[in-house]
Amino acid sequence: xxxxxxxxxxxxxxxxxxxxxxxxxxxxxxxxxxxxxxxxxxxxxxxxxxxxxxxxxxxxxxxxxxxxxxxxxxxxxxxxxxxxxxxxxxxxxxxxxxxxxxxxxxxxxxxxxxxxxxxxxxxxxxxxxxxxxxxxxxxxxxxxxxxxxxxxxxxxxxxxxxxxxxxxxxxxxxxxxxxxxxxxxxxxxxxxxxxxxxxxxxxxxxxxxxxxxxxxxxxxxxxxxxxxxxxxxxxxxxxxxxxxxxxxxxxxxxxxxxxxxxxxxxxxxxxxxxxxxxxxxxxxxxxxxxxxxxxxxxxxxxxxxxxxxxxxxxxxxxxxxxxxxxxxxxxxxxxxxxxxxxxxxxxxxxxxxxxxxxxxxxxxxxxxxxxxxxxxxxxxxxxxxxxxxxxxxxxxxxxxxxxxxxxxxxxxxxxxxxxxxxxxxxxxxxxxxxxxxxxxxxxxxxxxxxxxxxxxxxxxxxxxxxxxxxxxxxxxxxxxxxxxxxxxxxxxxxxxxxxxxxxxxxxxxxxxxxxxxxxxxxxxxxxxxxxxxxxxxxxxxxxxxxxxxxxxxxxxxxxxxxxxxxxxxxxxxxxxxxxxxxxxxxxxxxxxxxxxxxx
Amino acid sequence: xxxxxxxxxxxxxxxxxxxxxxxxxxxxxxxxxxxxxxxxxxxxxxxxxxxxxxxxxxxxxxxxxxxxxxxxxxxxxxxxxxxxxxxxxxxxxxxxxxxxxxxxxxxxxxxxxxxxxxxxxxxxxxxxxxxxxxxxxxxxxxxxxxxxxxxxxxxxxxxxxxxxxxxxxxxxxxxxxxxxxxxxxxxxxxxxxxxxxxxxxxxxxxxxxxxxxxxxxxxxxxxxxxxxxxxxxxxxxxxxxxxxxxxxxxxxxxxxxxxxxxxxxxxxxxxxxxxxxxxxxxxxxxxxxxxxxxxxxxxxxxxxxxxxxxxxxxxxxxxxxxxxxxxxxxxxxxxxxxxxxxxxxxxxxxxxxxxxxxxxxxxxxxxxxxxxxxxxxxxxxxxxxxxxxxxx
Numbered sequence: 001x002x003x004x005x006x007x008x009x010x011x012x013x014x015x016x017x018x019x020x021x022x023x024x025x026x027x028x029x030x031x032x033x034x035x036x037x038x039x040x041x042x043x044x045x046x047x048x049x050x051x052x053x054x055x056x057x058x059x060x061x062x063x064x065x066x067x068x069x070x071x072x073x074x075x076x077x078x079x080x081x082x083x084x085x086x087x088x089x090x091x092x093x094x095x096x097x098x099x100x101x102x103x104x105x106x107x108x109x110x111x112x113x114x115x116x117x118x119x120x121x122x123x124x125x126x127x128x129x130x131x132x133x134x135x136x137x138x139x140x141x142x143x144x145x146x147x148x149x150x151x152x153x154x155x156x157x158x159x160x161x162x163x164x165x166x167x168x169x170x171x172x173x174x175x176x177x178x179x180x181x182x183x184x185x186x187x188x189x190x191x192x193x194x195x196x197x198x199x200x201x202x203x204x205x206x207x208x209x210x211x212x213x214x215x216x217x218x219x220x221x222x223x224x225x226x227x228x229x230x231x232x233x234x235x236x237x238x239x240x241x242x243x244x245x246x247x248x249x250x251x252x253x254x255x256x257x258x259x260x261x262x263x264x265x266x267x268x269x270x271x272x273x274x275x276x277x278x279x280x281x282x283x284x285x286x287x288x289x290x291x292x293x294x295x296x297x298x299x300x301x302x303x304x305x306x307x308x309x310x311x312x313x314x315x316x317x318x319x320x321x322x323x324x325x326x327x328x329x330x331x332x333x334x335x336x337x338x339x340x341x342x343x344x345x346x347x348x349x350x351x352x353x354x355x356x357x358x359x360x361x362x363x364x365x366x367x368x369x370x371x372x373x374x375x376x377x378x379x380x381x382x383x384x385x386x387x388x389x390x391x392x393x394x395x396x397x398x399x400x401x402x403x404x405x406x407x408x409x410x411x412x413x414x415x416x417x418x419x420x421x422x423x424x425x426x427x428x429x430x431x432x433x434x435x436x437x438x439x440x441x442x443x444x445x446x447x448x449x450x451x452x453x454x455x456x457x458x459x460x461x462x463x464x465x466x467x468x469x470x471x472x473x474x475x476x477x478x479x480x481x482x483x484x485x486x487x488x489x490x491x492x493x494x495x496x497x498x499x500x501x502x503x504x505x506x507x508x509x510x511x512x513x514x515x516x517x518x519x520x521x522x523x524x525x526x527x528x529x530x531x532x533x534x535x536x537x538x539x540x541x542x543x544x545x546x547x548x549x550x551x552x553x554x555x556x557x558x559x560x561x562x563x564x565x566x567x568x569x570x571x572x573x574x575x576x577x578x579x580x581x582x583x584x585x586x587x588x589x590x591x592x593x594x595x596x597x598x599x
Numbered sequence: 600x601x602x603x604x605x606x607x608x609x610x611x612x613x614x615x616x617x618x619x620x621x622x623x624x625x626x627x628x629x630x631x632x633x634x635x636x637x638x639x640x641x642x643x644x645x646x647x648x649x650x651x652x653x654x655x656x657x658x659x660x661x662x663x664x665x666x667x668x669x670x671x672x673x674x675x676x677x678x679x680x681x682x683x684x685x686x687x688x689x690x691x692x693x694x695x696x697x698x699x700x701x702x703x704x705x706x707x708x709x710x711x712x713x714x715x716x717x718x719x720x721x722x723x724x725x726x727x728x729x730x731x732x733x734x735x736x737x738x739x740x741x742x743x744x745x746x747x748x749x750x751x752x753x754x755x756x757x758x759x760x761x762x763x764x765x766x767x768x769x770x771x772x773x774x775x776x777x778x779x780x781x782x783x784x785x786x787x788x789x790x791x792x793x794x795x796x797x798x799x800x801x802x803x804x805x806x807x808x809x810x811x812x813x814x815x816x817x818x819x820x821x822x823x824x825x826x827x828x829x830x831x832x833x834x835x836x837x838x839x840x841x842x843x844x845x846x847x848x849x850x851x852x853x854x855x856x857x858x859x860x861x862x863x864x865x866x867x868x869x870x871x872x873x874x875x876x877x878x879x880x881x882x883x884x885x886x887x888x889x890x891x892x893x894x895x896x897x898x899x900x901x902x903x904x905x906x907x908x909x910x911x912x913x914x915x916x917x918x919x920x921x922x923x924x925x926x927x928x929x930x931x932x933x934x935x936x937x938x939x940x941x942x943x944x945x946x947x948x949x950x951x952x953x954x955x956x957x958x959x960x961x962x963x964x965x966x967x968x969x970x971x972x973x974x975x976x977x978x979x980x981x982x983x984x985x986x987x988x989x990x991x
Contacts, residue, residue: 523826525962525984548830550983553803553851555930557618557866558880561887561912564926570987 002254012102013110017132021164029062060243075256084345095212098126098181105139110469111410129159186253191282192216194275200321207263217252223278227285233261271323294342297386299367301338314360365587367496374401388498391484401477403449415464426451488531510540523547614668616865620876621677629745632807650901659695669703669862678708682720703861710756711748729768736790757794769798777821797858869924887912934973
């Protein structure tokens with residue numbers, strides 16, 4: 001049985017055609033009829049389709065009759081491409097024996113391609129190299145193959161040229177999977193060990209877990225035990241995704257599928273946990289996953305104060321589907337009750353916020369994002385601060401440290417100077433520069449995480465006409481000269497607007513922030529003073545003048561209905577504001593404090 | 600000789616208003632977002648008047664008992680109609696409805712379209728109130744707005760009006776023009792007063808984005824005035840006109856005592872009116888209706904007689920009617936009579952909306968005096984802030 005199974009992922013830099021390739025594989029193997037086909041089939045979330053990106057890993061089972069006449073089961077586990085979701089990629093890779101590496105025939109290798117390939121190599125996966133988009137006018141498949149051989153050590157003869165868009169070379173890819181990716185090697189008769197590699201909450205079936213059976217087998221009606229908690233459940237349904245949920249009687253070693261067991265509490269089916277049978281338990285759990293630490297935090301507050309419990313419930317459910325999400329209740333003087341949430345990056349933050357708003361019908365306010373600072377106090381103790389509101393006063397701090405990353409930036413060599421300038425601006429220090437080919441350079445910089453979170457990637461792209469790619473990993477904490485900037489509205493500090501900044505930038509940031517807020521905060525019945533302060537020192541001040549005009553000059557018979565609609569809209573608009581003291585602040589203001597372009 | 604507006608007290612009269620829309624203009628003004636047809640095509644005008652006469656007849660058959668307190672010909676540029684056409688329209692109104700003796704019969708006119716003969720024809724038709732679209736007394740401002748007349752035409756027209764003994768006329772002015780100074784605005788007001796009108800409508804320039812001036816403003820070719828400056832202009836008008844004996848009776852309207860525009864009062868007092876012509880709106884029995892807004896559709900439907908070119912815009916009951924009346928009534932400087940409201944809608948506003956009222960009384964925008972709720976002087980220009988709070 002296992003000899004006929006192949007488990008593989010697709011890894012690629014964002015936009016190199018991963019989801020399109022997955023679409024073609026589904027079509028070619030007949031998993032989907034042409035009628036059922038739609039673009040980015042495996043990207044189920046509206047958000048994924050709108051943004052054209054993959055956020056969640058997604059398993060699917062393909063049945064393929066190879067040229068050798070045998071039928072094979074190919075389990076594809078699709079993965080996200082954005083650096084924020086590297087964690088999802090690692091989970092998916094850990095459930096596979098092989099990976100398809102997709103590289104764009106005109107773009108060549110990019111920073112994340114490298115990171116993903118190294119990850120796959122660390123897991124001893126068989127890598128099948130593909131050069132995609134060979135149909136495009138700018139395609140240089142031979143150059144890119146050479147690059148893949150030089151940089152990644154893949155033999156260029158084995159790299160397949162394909163066009164996922166046109167469906168060119170798809171059969172060769174399937175054949176390569178059958179021939180090159182090794183079958184799984186579990187013990188079908190041993191005690192059950194199945195790894196939960198993802199799960200989500202379905203309001204009818206309860207928690208649905210995606211599993212990879214490593215050893216043994218599991219069937220409907222079995223009593224399973226979660227090895228981390230010891231809790232036991234009876235299986236209601238097991239099945240495979242082909243690509244729709246299809247029930248099967250049993251899943252054995254090497255297979256990938258899903259199971260439901262009426263698990264109502266989302267905490268009872270933790271991603272990375274091992275499932276075994278209560279009747280014949282395994283001795284040890286599978287290695288599971290390294291717990292990921294959030295890189296960036298922000299406060300999420302319901303605009304309607306009584307939505308707090310609904311928000312908690314929504315976070316609980318999302319957490320099931322996204323182990324990297326962290327949250328705990330917090331309160332803000334300005335905003336009331338909410339949650340401090342941790343994310344892998346800003347895209348992750350944005351996506352979670354959008355999912356909460358869309359899937360759970362909440363209206364949320366996000367505060368300015370912050371990294372986690374380490375502060376040594378004068379009494380020698382060390383604290384972690386991920387909410388600027390908890391920043392200790394200057395006289396109590398001995399040393400402040402912030403997280404740094406090692407950033408790898410890959411660019412055509414003519415942009416080296418530009419990139420170095422940008423990195424210097426962002427308080428970076430140069431590590432190395434390496435020529436991957438005569439044209440492409442990998443530059444490494446050490447940068448404060450807080451500097452690359454906000455607009456670094458955009459700046460990188462715009463300064464290199466889109467050619468630069470970025471990957472980064474946390475390198476550790478280092479001492480920095482940081483201060484907390486308070487923002488005051490009419491003399492009152494608004495805790496949710498406070499942020500941390502480097503001392504040298506404080507003046508500029510204070511000025512830019514107050515100016516930005518002046519533009520965002522609409523005129524109100526009273527004048528609003530906006531001030532930025534470090535400690536007790538005010539460094540910038542702006543004023544939103546009192547509203548003078550809000551009138552329909554003309555209103556008579558013909559357009560009363562229309563004018564009333566304007567008034568209704570105006571009232572609706574007020575609901576998108578947060579009342580802080582006497583000041584109405586648009587909910588976007590909190591987040592936008594961070595998006596301040598450097599001059 | 601024009602009939603001087605009989606001084607019926609506002610509350611004494613309970614007739615309906617009739618609005619008649621004439622959607623033709625010599626040229627569309629650059630700030631205008633009303634439906635109008637440019638140019639003058641004799642046969643179009645004739646067809647339109649034919650359709651209008653038919654509508655008057657049909658409406659009269661439907662509601663034969665209606666008593667009209669006012670008739671208002673607006674546009675567009677109703678003064679593009681000739682004497683014969685005007686006469687036939689007003690006559691048709693009298694034939695199909697009852698016009699209360701002393702009713703106000705108004706017509707809007709562009710200064711460029713009036714001459715002695717036209718005025719005589721208007722008098723003969725029974726028009727007794729004129730609303731002159733002056734907008735400004737300065738040629739550069741008129742050019743900016745794309746008006747077809749110049750300041751000289753305004754003076755000549757006003758002279759003509761006086762020479763024929765008209766007393767009951769209004770001037771429309773627009774303020775807050777890009778580049779307009781407070782002094783310029785004051786000069787406009789002064790010249791308007793020199794024309795000795797009994798009514799002034801002063802409209803703040805508010806541009807819809809799809810109008811030519813709106814586009815210019817959106818794309819930065821025109822710089823709108825700061826709202827502080829706009830407020831100063833409004834405030835200046837309030838002070839100056841009060842000093843010169845004018846009564847401020849609606850957010851944008853001023854008159855010599857007793858010369859309120861009765862037609863507009865019908866709107867603001869939440870009373871019923873019929874709207875005739877393309878795109879005209881009627882308010883009858885709690886519903887607003889709108890005639891088909893385009894010229895071709897409207898005339899085609901009426902002349903062929905195949906369909907009645909009207910649709911319902913909104914139907915209101917109970918509370919919605921009350922809010923409607925509240926929003927309109929508060930536009931009047933005298934505000935609303937709380938007891939009268941309670942009687943009419945069964946709602947005691949002062950307790951029902953206590954929170955809102957107290958909040959805005961504290962901020963100096965609302966006032967309750969002698970059983971009436973009204974805006975303060977400071978409140979008019981911020982009235983949307985308050986009115987939007989009353990919306991459901």
